[in-house]
Amino acid sequence: MKASAYILFSVMKVAIQGERGSFSHQAALKLLPRAQVLACARSSQVFDALDSGQAGAAVIPVENTLAGPVGEHLDLLLERDVFIQRELRLRIEHNLIAAPGVKLKDLRRGMSHPVALDQCRKFFEKHKTIAAVPFYDTAGSVKHVIAENLRDAAGIAAIQAAEEYGGTVLLKNLEDDRQNVTRFFLILKKRKTLPAADKTSLVFSLKNVAGALFRALSVFALRDLDLSKIESRPVRGRPWEYRFFVDVLRGDDEAMRNALRHLEEVAGTVKVLGVYPRAK
Amino acid sequence: MKASAYILFSVMKVAIQGERGSFSHQAALKLLPRAQVLACARSSQVFDALDSGQAGAAVIPVENTLAGPVGEHLDLLLERDVFIQRELRLRIEHNLIAAPGVKLKDLRRGMSHPVALDQCRKFFEKHKTIAAVPFYDTAGSVKHVIAENLRDAAGIAAIQAAEEYGGTVLLKNLEDDRQNVTRFFLILKKRKTLPAADKTSLVFSLKNVAGALFRALSVFALRDLDLSKIESRPVRGRPWEYRFFVDVLRGDDEAMRNALRHLEEVAGTVKVLGVYPRAK
Numbered sequence: 001m002k003a004s005a006y007i008l009f010s011v012m013k014v015a016i017q018g019e020r021g022s023f024s025h026q027a028a029l030k031l032l033p034r035a036q037v038l039a040c041a042r043s044s045q046v047f048d049a050l051d052s053g054q055a056g057a058a059v060i061p062v063e064n065t066l067a068g069p070v071g072e073h074l075d076l077l078l079e080r081d082v083f084i085q086r087e088l089r090l091r092i093e094h095n096l097i098a099a100p101g102v103k104l105k106d107l108r109r110g111m112s113h114p115v116a117l118d119q120c121r122k123f124f125e126k127h128k129t130i131a132a133v134p135f136y137d138t139a140g141s142v143k144h145v146i147a148e149n150l151r152d153a154a155g156i157a158a159i160q161a162a163e164e165y166g167g168t169v170l171l172k173n174l175e176d177d178r179q180n181v182t183r184f185f186l187i188l189k190k191r192k193t194l195p196a197a198d199k200t201s202l203v204f205s206l207k208n209v210a211g212a213l214f215r216a217l218s219v220f221a222l223r224d225l226d227l228s229k230i231e232s233r234p235v236r237g238r239p240w241e242y243r244f245f246v247d248v249l250r251g252d253d254e255a256m257r258n259a260l261r262h263l264e265e266v267a268g269t270v271k272v273l274g275v276y277p278r279a280k
Numbered sequence: 281m282k283a284s285a286y287i288l289f290s291v292m293k294v295a296i297q298g299e300r301g302s303f304s305h306q307a308a309l310k311l312l313p314r315a316q317v318l319a320c321a322r323s324s325q326v327f328d329a330l331d332s333g334q335a336g337a338a339v340i341p342v343e344n345t346l347a348g349p350v351g352e353h354l355d356l357l358l359e360r361d362v363f364i365q366r367e368l369r370l371r372i373e374h375n376l377i378a379a380p381g382v383k384l385k386d387l388r389r390g391m392s393h394p395v396a397l398d399q400c401r402k403f404f405e406k407h408k409t410i411a412a413v414p415f416y417d418t419a420g421s422v423k424h425v426i427a428e429n430l431r432d433a434a435g436i437a438a439i440q441a442a443e444e445y446g447g448t449v450l451l452k453n454l455e456d457d458r459q460n461v462t463r464f465f466l467i468l469k470k471r472k473t474l475p476a477a478d479k480t481s482l483v484f485s486l487k488n489v490a491g492a493l494f495r496a497l498s499v500f501a502l503r504d505l506d507l508s509k510i511e512s513r514p515v516r517g518r519p520w521e522y523r524f525f526v527d528v529l530r531g532d533d534e535a536m537r538n539a540l541r542h543l544e545e546v547a548g549t550v551k552v553l554g555v556y557p558r559a560k
Contacts, residue, residue, distance in 0.1 A: 042398075065516075065519040067351065067514075068351040068513055068514055069348075071347065114416060118322075135416075136414035136416075177516070177517070179516070210506040213507065214498060215501075217497065220491075221494035221495075224491070225490075226490040228520065229512065230493065230512055232511055232512075233348055234344075234347075234348055236457070237459050239345040240345070240508065
């Protein structure tokens with residue numbers, strides 16, 4: 001029994017969005033070191049892979065301490081039938097990665113996703129002969145410079161990208177701000193709550209009446225349930241209406257169940273997205 | 281006096297982020313038809329232009345009904361000394377724009393910003409021989425296909441881009457969802473409130489204690505002041521702490537002034553970003 005369980009686990013596929021070598025790839029390996037990564041071009045395909053059983057798990061970024069929430073992933077957590085099992089906080093470290101043999105002094109272009117370029121402003125101020133060139137993806141920029149064997153360009157991406165595509169790391173820690181952390185969720189198709197789960201993510205919609213949000217939050221405040229985060233998202237097809245994604249620092253206990261029942265009285269729809277242990 | 285005021289107005293510059301021909305360009309012309317557009321590569325440069333007097337106004341997108349908030353612009357409204365004078369809602373209509381003479385049947389690539397590509401999925405499903413190619417900017421994709429005189433590619437962008445770069449509109453309304461609206465702010469350096477101003481945008485930070493948001497929202501709920509939106513944003517350098525951007529459907533009257541005083545008692549810092557007439 002043990003051996004077959006091990007074999008099952010060792011070949012599990014974990015779906016991520018974006019190229020191999022990305023920060024999501026790095027997060028997936030931290031959460032599931034033995035899993036095989038399934039790289040999907042689009043976020044919806046990550047959820048499709050989970051739904052069809054092609055992947056046994058998925059790892060998705062949901063918020064960054066500088067850039068804010070990843071709205072598309074919050075929307076998909078609401079729409080799809082999945083459950084959050086764990087969260088992870090990953091420090092975002094940008095690396096300058098070039099084709100083998102290329103030297104720092106050869107570089108005229110630093111390519112990456114505009115958000116990453118924006119987080120490495122001091123590097124470009126210091127190296128004035130290197131132009132910041134926007135690219136659609138961080139790891140994709142490394143894949144590109146190495147596939148094309150560019151001699152005057154480097155990509156800016158996770159260290160994972162150098163390993164993945166056989167690039168040379170010319171410089172580490174290009175990021176201006178060390179307080180650059182991305183929060184990831186490990187999601188499964190079925191609800192499987194870990195014993196230490198002490199945090200709940202949920203989403204609710206509100207009727208568009210005065211004081212509606214205040215009443216919704218009262219169900220937590222009146223029970224001393226602390227919120228660690230609230231995020232509003234637009235409702236598709238109903239401009240200027242919003243849903244609220246909330247994290248509560250509480251697992252599945254009586255106070256939380258009462259709060260959820262109470263919330264259903266005052267909110268439109270309520271969905272629990274996951275109950276999981278808080279990240280350190 | 282009147283003539284000189286007119287001359288002053290007619291040459292006013294309005295700063296936007298991104299290439300000429302963008303949706304921001306279109307929004308700026310709706311808000312200030314006679315102004316001259318100053319295109320800035322980065323959002324921070326838009327605010328710099330306002331601060332230095334190089335531009336007399338700026339027009340920035342702050343939220344989209346499908347994609348959600350433009351977090352960077354909310355952050356800049358907090359950091360910089362500016363004031364919102366008007367809001368505008370602009371329907372986002374995507375157009376397929378190519379170099380003169382290029383026909384729809386010649387196309388093998390449709391280039392645009394990934395968000396725009398994502399909003400035109402039905403078009404790409406219908407035209408399977410045209411690949412969706414990510415580009416850093418919507419209007420920039422049109423500028424590129426025309427500057428390079430590409431015969432197999434088109435950009436996907438605002439109609440303004442065709443006019444700006446001399447492109448041919450091959451197809452209109454590529455967007456899947458007609459409920460695709462972006463909200464823009466017209467911002468000035470000095471507070472100049474219009475007479476009909478009946479909406480207030482403000483931002484506050486919270487001490488990280490249980491029930492803090494609930495208490496902050498009570499200052500509005502207890503006075504029957506209706507919120508049309510609340511948005512949380514991460515605080516830079518303090519991971520997992522947030523600021524809240526709130527829109528209140530009320531101008532500068534006694535109830536609102538009392539609410540703001542009350543908010544200052546319960547919140548960390550409070551800043552009024554603007555008082556302006558609501559968009560229809």
